[in-house]
Amino acid sequence: MEYKYKIRFTILLTILSVFWLTSCTVTHVARPPAEAIIYETPVVPDHFRGGLYHSVAPGETLWRIARMYDVDVETIKNANSIRDVSDIEIGTRLLIPEAVSRRHVITLYPSRKWKYIIIHHSATDYGSSEKFNRAHLSRGWKGVGYHFVIDNGTCGKGDGQIETTPRWIKQQNGAHCKAGGMNLKGIGICLVGNFSTGEISSRQMNSLVILVKKLKKYYRIPKNRIMGHGQVPGANTECPGKNFPWKKFWSKVR
DSSP states (O other), rough: OHHHHHHHHHHHHHHHHHHHHHHHHHHHHHHTTTOOEEEEOOOOOTTEEHHHHHHHHOOOOHHHHHHHTOOOOHHHHHHOOOOOOGGOTTTOOEEEEEESOOEEEEEEEOOOOOEEEEEEEEESOOOOOHHHHHHHHTTTOSSOOOOOEESSOOOOOOOOEEOOOOHHHOOOOOSSHHHHHHHHEEEEEEEEEEEOTTTTHHHHHHHHHHHHHHHHHHHOOOOOEEEEEGGTTOOOOTTTTTOHHHHHHHHHHH
């Protein structure tokens, strides 16, 4: 009898071990839940492929990075001698072999929470999700306060690159606009740049339009609930700056 129990116990341990290992693999790759919708800008046919370097931003996983450059996760792991993907830290420079030019990967999660889209500027000449993450952590916040950051070509990021932050991936409240309770119901998008003194780049505008149109359609957000930070009742700010081209923006967002 005792021998039978030992055999059963050994079998149970084996099953649990397999389950644990499988679970760890899935968690480390960090794919979105099955019901999430993934939008990707298409790869240009016959596009030149080449090696490039990518700096890991907050919330990015090998799965997401691989989708951005249309390569396989294992290709990135092998090129960078990665054994445990959980060891990849923010700011790590990864070699991406045979990559296409970066494309947008926007994940849409089922939710009734999001009722508004709030547009910001960083009011700085340079920045990135990683830079804002550090700054916001120093304020005692739980990392970068926006859900998306659209870069301007500084800090090693591409002009018009859309960065998805951990707050969006985890579907957490924002830390970008207290007025009107927008942190609880508003999707925060920050464009890197100071549009009180400068201008938004054409690539930033194109990326903003792509992102807003996808969010607007999926979460059924009406036009009158898409606004700048300074347009929120109770907000005392010029954000996203007096030079933000609202007419041009609305002509593209239908």
